[in-house]
Amino acid sequence: MHNVGESADWEEEMVPVPVNNEFLEQLIEMGVTDVRGRKALVHGGSVEGALTWLSEHQDDADIDQPYMVRKKDTLPKPVLTEEEKLARVEAMKDKIKQRREERAKQERAEEIRREKDRRERGQRMDETLEERQRQQRKRDLDKAKREKEEEAKERARLRAEIARDKEMRRKNNGVLPSVLGVEGYNPPIIQYNQPGGDAPAAGAPAPSSSTATPKPAVAAAPAASAAVAAAVSPEAKIEQAIGMISRYRTAGDGGQALKLLLTFVKNIVEHPDDPKYRSINPESAAFKSKLASLVGPPQFFKYAGFERDNFDGKLKYAGAADHPVLLFAHRKLVEADALYQQQNPV
Numbered sequence: 001m002h003n004v005g006e007s008a009d010w011e012e013e014m015v016p017v018p019v020n021n022e023f024l025e026q027l028i029e030m031g032v033t034d035v036r037g038r039k040a041l042v043h044g045g046s047v048e049g050a051l052t053w054l055s056e057h058q059d060d061a062d063i064d065q066p067y068m069v070r071k072k073d074t075l076p077k078p079v080l081t082e083e084e085k086l087a088r089v090e091a092m093k094d095k096i097k098q099r100r101e102e103r104a105k106q107e108r109a110e111e112i113r114r115e116k117d118r119r120e121r122g123q124r125m126d127e128t129l130e131e132r133q134r135q136q137r138k139r140d141l142d143k144a145k146r147e148k149e150e151e152a153k154e155r156a157r158l159r160a161e162i163a164r165d166k167e168m169r170r171k172n173n174g175v176l177p178s179v180l181g182v183e184g185y186n187p188p189i190i191q192y193n194q195p196g197g198d199a200p201a202a203g204a205p206a207p208s209s210s211t212a213t214p215k216p217a218v219a220a221a222p223a224a225s226a227a228v229a230a231a232v233s234p235e236a237k238i239e240q241a242i243g244m245i246s247r248y249r250t251a252g253d254g255g256q257a258l259k260l261l262l263t264f265v266k267n268i269v270e271h272p273d274d275p276k277y278r279s280i281n282p283e284s285a286a287f288k289s290k291l292a293s294l295v296g297p298p299q300f301f302k303y304a305g306f307e308r309d310n311f312d313g314k315l316k317y318a319g320a321a322d323h324p325v326l327l328f329a330h331r332k333l334v335e336a337d338a339l340y341q342q343q344n345p346v
Contacts, residue, residue, distance in 0.1 A: 017067040023047050035066045042067060154293055157250050165247075234325045237303035242336050244296035255340045256290045261300060262333040269330050272321030280306070280315040304329045 016034070019041040026047050027037035032054065040050030043057075057063060080088070245261075248254035267277035280301075281287065291297040305319045305326060319326065 013071040014068040015071045017042060017069050023050065027051075033064070035064055039063070039067055161247060161250075234303040234305075235328050237299060238325070238329050239332060241296040241300035241303070242332055245294055245300070246336055246340055248294060249344055252344060253290075253294065255337070255344060257294055257297060258333060258337045258340055260286060260290045261297065262330070262337055265304070265326065265330045265333060268317055268321050268326065278317045279309075282313065282315060300329070 017038055019038050023041055023046065024034070024037050027040065027050060028034065032040070036054060037050065040053045044050035044053040242258070245257050246254050248257065264280055271277050282292070301315055305323065306315045306317050309316050
């Protein structure tokens with residue numbers, strides 16, 4: 001018996017590649033060397049195939065280099081008994097079962113990992129959604145706060161305007177001077193106790209009681225009736241609306257409103273056949289910032305012939321572009337805008 005070291009050396013011993021000994025002897029008898037015969041039989045398989053291979057490769061540089069294999073590979077494999085075959089089958093089954101269990105274990109671990117990742121993603125999405133909702137609530141609160149502050153500023157501005165108008169009336173004997181002159185958009189109130197029943201010029205001092213000659217109330221009644229009749233006409237309402245807008249002097253609000261109204265009306269007059277100029281969007285940024293917070297624009301639109309469409313909420317003008325009322329509104333806006341810029345230079 002060989003010891004362990006000797007057995008390992010024996011198994012690793014290299015020997016020439018085994019071939020069919022009968023074919024090899026025939027080649028040797030023909031004068032072929034053992035090394036070339038073995039190599040030729042490996043590639044050719046038979047005597048004829050070996051001779052063909054030799055004729056094609058006899059000039060190869062490594063033609064005399066032998067093919068060597070381990071000695072243990074040349075030994076015939078032992079024939080297994082039925083018990084050994086069954087043992088090998090069971091071993092293979094156990095190995096297959098083990099591999100299946102390992103694969104199932106890996107799949108369970110992978111499924112757990114995926115479920116964990118899914119839950120983490122869901123948690124992150126919930127956190128993101130909650131953060132978005134928090135930010136939206138903050139934006140809504142900030143917007144409400146800004147709107148409240150703007151409303152407070154607007155109320156304060158209106159109170160200041162009213163106080164100033166009251167002071168101007170007090171200093172001018174109850175008459176509010178027009179920003180556009182005696183015949184402008186803010187005409188003074190009718191003074192029935194003035195000579196001839198005419199209103200005094202803007203800024204003119206009221207006559208004293210010693211010089212004033214009051215007229216009888218009966219004589220003043222027709223003039224009052226005429227004034228009331230004129231006040232309800234569309235032209236008078238348009239003049240009144242423009243007069244209210246012209247009083248907004250803070251930050252040039254009135255001038256900006258007059259320019260935007262003039263743009264709307266001018267587009268209709270100059271482009272009578274273009275429908276896009278006959279529709280105004282009250283939700284636009286320009287409308288909201290320059291007209292929505294003022295008192296006069298709604299009255300102006302109403303009496304100039306604009307109507308709100310219940311379907312889309314837009315203000316639409318359906319009348320003729322050369323309608324006298326619209327042309328009147330255009331002319332008065334041009335005059336008002338020019339005078340506002342003159343009296344309120346930037």
